[in-house]
Amino acid sequence: MALAATFASKISDGSLSVGIIGLGYVGLPTAIGFHDAGFNVWGVDVSQRTVDMVKAGQNPTGDPDVDDIVPAPGTENWHITTSTAEAVPHCDVVLVTVPTPITHDLKPDLSYVEAAGRAVFEAIPKGSNTIVVLESTVYPGVTAQTWMPIVEELGLVIGEDVNIAYCPERFNPGDAAHGVRSVARVIGCADEDVGHALVELYSKLTSEDVRYVGKLEVAEAAKVIENVQRDINIALVNELARIFPAMDVDVEDVLSAAATKWNFHRYTPGVGVGGHCIPVDPYYMIQRAADVGVPAGLITAARAVNRSMPNHVAGVLHDLLYQAGVPAGEGRVLLLGWSYKPEVGDPRETPAEPLAEALQAKNVHVAAWDPHLEGAELPDSVEVIADLEAAEGFDLAVLVTAHQACLSLDWGALQGRMRRSIVYDGRRVLDLEALGALGWQAHAVGRPASE
Ligand code: SAJ
Secondary structure, eight states: OOHHHHHHHHHHTTOOEEEEEOOSTTHHHHHHHHHHTTOEEEEEOSOHHHHHHHHTTOOOSSOGGGTTTSOOTTOTTEEEESOHHHHGGGOSEEEEOOOOOBOTTSOBOOHHHHHHHHHHHHHOOTTOOEEEEEOSOOOTTHHHHHHHHHHHHTTOOBTTTEEEEEOOOOOOTTOGGGSTTSSOEEEEESSHHHHHHHHHHHHHHOSSOEEEEESHHHHHHHHHHHHHHHHHHHHHHHHHHHHGGGGTOOHHHHHHHHTTSTTOOOOOOOSOOOSSSTTTHHHHHHHHHHHTTOOOHHHHHHHHHHHHHHHHHHHHHHHHHHHTTOOTTOOEEEEEOOSSSTTSOOOTTOTHHHHHHHHHTTTOEEEEEOTTSOGGGSOTTSEEOSOGGGOOSOSEEEEOSOOHHHHTSOHHHHHHHOSSOEEEESSSOSOHHHHHHTTOEEEETTSOTTO
16 A cells, blocks of 8 residues: 555544654644644653653743643653654654754754654664654755765665655744644655655644645755745845935835835844844755855845844944943943744844843943843843843843833833933834833934934
């Protein structure tokens, strides 16, 4: 019987078992999603803390959307372990959702993918034809290049012992509307029958479109360029946010005017681009382009523009302190928000960090308040403000993350506790005129200082 047919019968009788390796902000919702869809699930994580919390029905990720959906202890068909070797023999399909960060020199770090793959392949029973699907974001070619040598080294036979596929995760932290059960997926695999079997499987997970797109590299490339495109689009408005104020024009006025055109896609300038996707994935494409000897000038330039924003903003803030008569070395700045995006508690690649570093290099004292993060998640060099009402004596408040808690804080009360009342909207989400009426000297990224 063709694999797709076998899968279909196992799916229909509910006997199909799915393994998920890596129970982070992607893997855990994926494991829960397949369990909710009626599958027998084996969840694996190397972290004993993560396994213990999940086993206790708790959420070890920083994503609040996962808070109340972790199955309770003793739930049927829900097996959580630190042992890949224990889980894999029970599974028809194994999904790998491990991190793919970049190294300090901005090169892709594939060590997690390699280690997880090896652990899975070593545990696959001969003749089981287990399908192993990589979901982590990688560049075109990685799945084959990283896993096939291990498969061959272990003497596994494709199509008899194992099959390899790629289905990129498209998870958007803090956005329940695009959770694992309601997001379109693409599947790449050398074997079309396996590809269609996986379409059958993922169609039980998500209500959105699931399609087989051909070989692995097509699906790998699709995911990377989704985020490369976003980084380039953001870089354009960030570059415009530096040009237009020099022409005494507010970039947001220009973007609002341009957005009246039917196919203008609007993005928002800011203090920088953070997270584990947008500022990271372009480096995968840059690396792959270098491997094949084709320049990626636009992708590289966009990364440079977005990485320059924290330093650019620090320069503007330093000038504002100088113009306000703050003596050198005595400036005190309060960052409102530290997380890389609103409504999540995630400091990874946050532009707040290089912004703070650039200000501290100018002998400015930096404090930060972020209700979504624990103080320990901020650098030791930053004064953590646990209770905003205790914040006083600052010269300048900077909106770094557009958390609802930041937008709705008592701006009048805060103004009364400031030493100087300068506010800088780093995300173009504040009502600057209203702040001016409260006595703030209001500024913003992409807005002429004179306004
Ligand atoms: N940002 C801007 N201006 C913008 C949009 C974003 O400066 O116009 C900044 C944000 O402040 C943040 C960073 O870029 O620091 C990334 O923001 P994001 O909205 O792209 O959020 P992410 O990193 O969580 O991106 C995820 C990605 N999802 C997946 O990789 C599956 C991305 O592909 C999604 O497009 C994005 O969510 C989304 O749609 O929100």
